[in-house]
Amino acid sequence: MAKPTPLSGFPEWLPDGRIVEQHVLDTLRHTFELHGFAGIETRAVEPLDQLLRKGETSKEVYLLSRLQEENSQIPDKQLGLHFDLTVPFARYVLENAGKLAFPLRRYQIQKVWRGERPQDGRFREFIQADIDVVGAGELPYHFEVEVPLVIAEALGSLAGIGLPPVRILVNNRRVAEGFYRGIGLDDVEGVLRQIDKLDKIGPEKVSGLLVAECGATEDQAKACLALASISGSDVGVIAEVRALAESHGAVTELLETGLGELEALIAAASERAPGVVVADLKIARGLDYYTGSVYETVLVGHEQLGSVCSGGRYDTLASDGRNTYPGVGLSIGVSRLVSRLLSAELVRATRSVPSAVLVAVSSEEERAVSDAVATALRARDIPVEVAPSAAKFGKQIKYADRRGIPFVWFPGTAGEDGVVGADQVKDIRSGEQVDADAATWEPSDEDRWPQVVPVP
Amino acid sequence: MAKPTPLSGFPEWLPDGRIVEQHVLDTLRHTFELHGFAGIETRAVEPLDQLLRKGETSKEVYLLSRLQEENSQIPDKQLGLHFDLTVPFARYVLENAGKLAFPLRRYQIQKVWRGERPQDGRFREFIQADIDVVGAGELPYHFEVEVPLVIAEALGSLAGIGLPPVRILVNNRRVAEGFYRGIGLDDVEGVLRQIDKLDKIGPEKVSGLLVAECGATEDQAKACLALASISGSDVGVIAEVRALAESHGAVTELLETGLGELEALIAAASERAPGVVVADLKIARGLDYYTGSVYETVLVGHEQLGSVCSGGRYDTLASDGRNTYPGVGLSIGVSRLVSRLLSAELVRATRSVPSAVLVAVSSEEERAVSDAVATALRARDIPVEVAPSAAKFGKQIKYADRRGIPFVWFPGTAGEDGVVGADQVKDIRSGEQVDADAATWEPSDEDRWPQVVPVP
Numbered sequence: 001m002a003k004p005t006p007l008s009g010f011p012e013w014l015p016d017g018r019i020v021e022q023h024v025l026d027t028l029r030h031t032f033e034l035h036g037f038a039g040i041e042t043r044a045v046e047p048l049d050q051l052l053r054k055g056e057t058s059k060e061v062y063l064l065s066r067l068q069e070e071n072s073q074i075p076d077k078q079l080g081l082h083f084d085l086t087v088p089f090a091r092y093v094l095e096n097a098g099k100l101a102f103p104l105r106r107y108q109i110q111k112v113w114r115g116e117r118p119q120d121g122r123f124r125e126f127i128q129a130d131i132d133v134v135g136a137g138e139l140p141y142h143f144e145v146e147v148p149l150v151i152a153e154a155l156g157s158l159a160g161i162g163l164p165p166v167r168i169l170v171n172n173r174r175v176a177e178g179f180y181r182g183i184g185l186d187d188v189e190g191v192l193r194q195i196d197k198l199d200k201i202g203p204e205k206v207s208g209l210l211v212a213e214c215g216a217t218e219d220q221a222k223a224c225l226a227l228a229s230i231s232g233s234d235v236g237v238i239a240e241v242r243a244l245a246e247s248h249g250a251v252t253e254l255l256e257t258g259l260g261e262l263e264a265l266i267a268a269a270s271e272r273a274p275g276v277v278v279a280d281l282k283i284a285r286g287l288d289y290y291t292g293s294v295y296e297t298v299l300v301g302h303e304q305l306g307s308v309c310s311g312g313r314y315d316t317l318a319s320d321g322r323n324t325y326p327g328v329g330l331s332i333g334v335s336r337l338v339s340r341l342l343s344a345e346l347v348r349a350t351r352s353v354p355s356a357v358l359v360a361v362s363s364e365e366e367r368a369v370s371d372a373v374a375t376a377l378r379a380r381d382i383p384v385e386v387a388p389s390a391a392k393f394g395k396q397i398k399y400a401d402r403r404g405i406p407f408v409w410f411p412g413t414a415g416e417d418g419v420v421g422a423d424q425v426k427d428i429r430s431g432e433q434v435d436a437d438a439a440t441w442e443p444s445d446e447d448r449w450p451q452v453v454p455v456p
Numbered sequence: 457m458a459k460p461t462p463l464s465g466f467p468e469w470l471p472d473g474r475i476v477e478q479h480v481l482d483t484l485r486h487t488f489e490l491h492g493f494a495g496i497e498t499r500a501v502e503p504l505d506q507l508l509r510k511g512e513t514s515k516e517v518y519l520l521s522r523l524q525e526e527n528s529q530i531p532d533k534q535l536g537l538h539f540d541l542t543v544p545f546a547r548y549v550l551e552n553a554g555k556l557a558f559p560l561r562r563y564q565i566q567k568v569w570r571g572e573r574p575q576d577g578r579f580r581e582f583i584q585a586d587i588d589v590v591g592a593g594e595l596p597y598h599f600e601v602e603v604p605l606v607i608a609e610a611l612g613s614l615a616g617i618g619l620p621p622v623r624i625l626v627n628n629r630r631v632a633e634g635f636y637r638g639i640g641l642d643d644v645e646g647v648l649r650q651i652d653k654l655d656k657i658g659p660e661k662v663s664g665l666l667v668a669e670c671g672a673t674e675d676q677a678k679a680c681l682a683l684a685s686i687s688g689s690d691v692g693v694i695a696e697v698r699a700l701a702e703s704h705g706a707v708t709e710l711l712e713t714g715l716g717e718l719e720a721l722i723a724a725a726s727e728r729a730p731g732v733v734v735a736d737l738k739i740a741r742g743l744d745y746y747t748g749s750v751y752e753t754v755l756v757g758h759e760q761l762g763s764v765c766s767g768g769r770y771d772t773l774a775s776d777g778r779n780t781y782p783g784v785g786l787s788i789g790v791s792r793l794v795s796r797l798l799s800a801e802l803v804r805a806t807r808s809v810p811s812a813v814l815v816a817v818s819s820e821e822e823r824a825v826s827d828a829v830a831t832a833l834r835a836r837d838i839p840v841e842v843a844p845s846a847a848k849f850g851k852q853i854k855y856a857d858r859r860g861i862p863f864v865w866f867p868g869t870a871g872e873d874g875v876v877g878a879d880q881v882k883d884i885r886s887g888e889q890v891d892a893d894a895a896t897w898e899p900s901d902e903d904r905w906p907q908v909v910p911v912p
Contacts, residue, residue: 039478
């Protein structure tokens with residue numbers, strides 16, 4: 001067959017890129033588990049009616065059909081690939097509610113699919129890493145403080161490999177709605193829709209749209225823009241919003257509730273993750289379906305990449321008529337992060353294979369000797385492979401070098417006197433070669449497994 | 457919405473089941489990496505022509521279409537979900553051949569999809585864990601010995617959690633073909649097809665079919681059945697096959713080549729994984745497309761589950777006209793294994809959440825005190841969660857108990873004299889409660905993370 005070409009929007013990495021991705025996934029998982037989140041995995045498919053339950057017909061869902069369907073007597077229910085992990089999680093919660101303990105802290109790291117036009121950082125198949133806390137009937141506000149701090153820690157623990165710092169931008173539906181209603185604008189969704197365009201079209205045009213589309217006066221529009229211009233990572237922002245509201249006689253109970261929540265989040269964050277969480281009153285996306293806090297996350301210096309982690313609080317993640325399950329969660333766009341780390345050459349793996357050691361083979365007859373060395377090293381958790389052929393040692397060293405394997409091991413051979421010499425191990429980076437015993441030799445911690453490191 | 461019901465053939469686990477599955481996946485991955493296999497992941501979809509390249513129209517492929525396709529001006533290439541990891545790996549090798557180093561040792565752990573009728577141990581979505589070694593142009597036989605031994609080690613390292621012992625049954629295309637041709641039967645595929653029915657319909661009917669369908673004489677049919685009856689885990693089987701061939705004057709060069717290979721495999725296996733690898737000359741499945749060794753694996757005591765790990769050697773895994781890539785590999789049916797481990801209650805997780813410790817909260821005002829304890833414990837890699845509400849301590853202990861969290865931590869509180877008492881930690885299994893310092897306290901290794909253990 002002809003050489004296949006990549007499918008646009010379906011990213012794949014070479015083995016060294018996969019080492020970076022795997023490191024990111026392992027790090028996220030470890031942080032989530034340290035915080036007591038239990039991992040689950042849901043099937044890749046959901047019934048179509050479930051996927052479109054929230055009227056999200058704009059999502060580019062991939063539908064499934066069976067090649068041999070015509071042979072089947074009972075046609076299958078229409079299935080589609082999930083486009084996020086929230087819809088399947090909500091279904092999982094309802095399906096297993098009787099067997100789950102609430103509040104449920106769960107993480108979920110899986111691929112999702114969207115049939116969108118691919119562009120930079122936007123894929124048709126990509127990995128998401130989600131954490132959510134879901135309650136049965138109720139869910140205290142403090143989880144809205146906790147969840148973004150777990151994300152801050154998870155992404156922060158990738159700083160060591162070269163991930164740029166992140167800013168988690170937060171807003172609160174109650175603050176926005178309370179303010180708009182306070183100044184007399186009741187088309188809250190409409191106002192949010194216009195505010196969401198600020199970055200794209202600028203304040204002047206947004207102001208015009210607020211007047212034309214939402215029935216705002218010039219003064220009301222000005223107040224909305226003033227609110228949207230407030231941001232900051234300390235509790236001073238709360239006073240700023242309150243002062244603005246007071247100047248418009250717009251202090252409502254809803255606004256005060258929202259400000260109290262936002263203040264708790266900012267206060268806790270400025271202590272536990274200083275500088276990471278920033279109140280940004282212009283965040284409007286998602287405020288139409290989130291009911292409390294809302295989060296977006298940018299990579300500092302890569303803001304144009306868009307949000308790498310978004311989420312919020314929903315009073316009704318799921319409901320089966322009898323019970324309602326409120327939740328709060330965030331979703332990391334892992335593929336977007338990893339593809340940027342790789343394409344911008346911010347990080348690299350120290351080698352492309354797990355092996356720390358290549359055991360050389362002097363002749364095919366003596367392959368068993370090399371196999372025995374490998375077994376002894378592996379017994380002490382050292383990743384090893386044995387040379388594929390008894391080629392000249394120079395060629396075997398080249399095999400290791402090409403893959404970044406740091407050590408080549410030479411089993412001792414019998415001299416003319418019949419006495420078997422000591423094994424030797426060569427660090428092919430320095431060229432240093434020393435006697436070694438497979439029962440005791442150890443590589444350094446850095447050399448044992450491939451490392452993921454920042455590119456200087 | 458109404459309570460959703462499971463989709464037949466799409467298995468999902470509760471959080472404690474997922475801990476078992478994750479442990480299996482981690483163990484396999486660790487063994488593969490210890491042996492120098494590099495992990496890759498390929499996209500879930502392949503162009504349909506690629507999926508059907510080997511004429512496998514009998515495979516129940518899931519095709520994809522986009523919900524909004526009619527709005528799209530350029531129709532997409534027809535895509536389908538991959539039904540195994542070999543086809544996508546072959547495509548990956550060709551696509552990236554210039555950037556990969558051969559022989560390439562790769563593992564790949566991913567979901568695959570088949571639109572088959574679901575039955576016990578047979579799913580529509582399931583996880584496979586594959587290892588393959590692929591050469592450019594050539595691939596020495598010793599990899600056919602190595603690969604099943606890596607699998608033996610990987611599955612053997614799950615014995616500790618309660619996986620029953622495995623038997624890897626091996627055969628060799630050259631032995632079968634050499635023998636059949638030696639006795640004068642040239643319809644090798646036809647004979648293999650009948651031999652494959654032995655377990656289902658028994659020797660008498662197979663014999664009849666060999667005569668009726670493959671033009672065999674009674675004597676030739678008898679010889680085929682005699683060959684199929686040979687099995688054993690020591691090199692004695694080689695002599696047995698040779699003696700049978702000699703008695704029929706059927707020793708061919710091809711047979712001798714095959715016997716030499718099979719002998720090398722059995723000899724190495726009897727030393728490195730005694731009793732695990734068994735030559736079984738009746739294995740016929742896959743011999744039509746594998747060109748050398750062929751492997752099937754059964755769980756001892758669960759043989760009716762079918763093979764949990766199959767594979768073999770193919771002289772042409774992939775070919776782009778200029779280069780040919782021979783390979784040898786095995787694929788573990790992880791979901792089949794895990795579903796049996798769980799449904800037969802062979803293993804269990806010691807708890808359903810990662811948390812080793814629940815930090816109690818005395819009042820919502822003092823939640824920050826509990827958060828600080830949690831942070832201190834996590835800094836030393838102890839998984840912790842903080843109680844969801846400042847309920848009565850009895851209720852908080854019940855929260856831990858329900859999830860299997862072994863320890864509840866009580867931050868010290870100020871007495872009437874204003875002096876803050878020491879923190880205490882309670883092992884809720886024994887009821888023992890002692891003073892503890894979050895900066896130094898450690899759980900035992902067994903208690904730190906959830907363990908997967910055999911059910912007695």
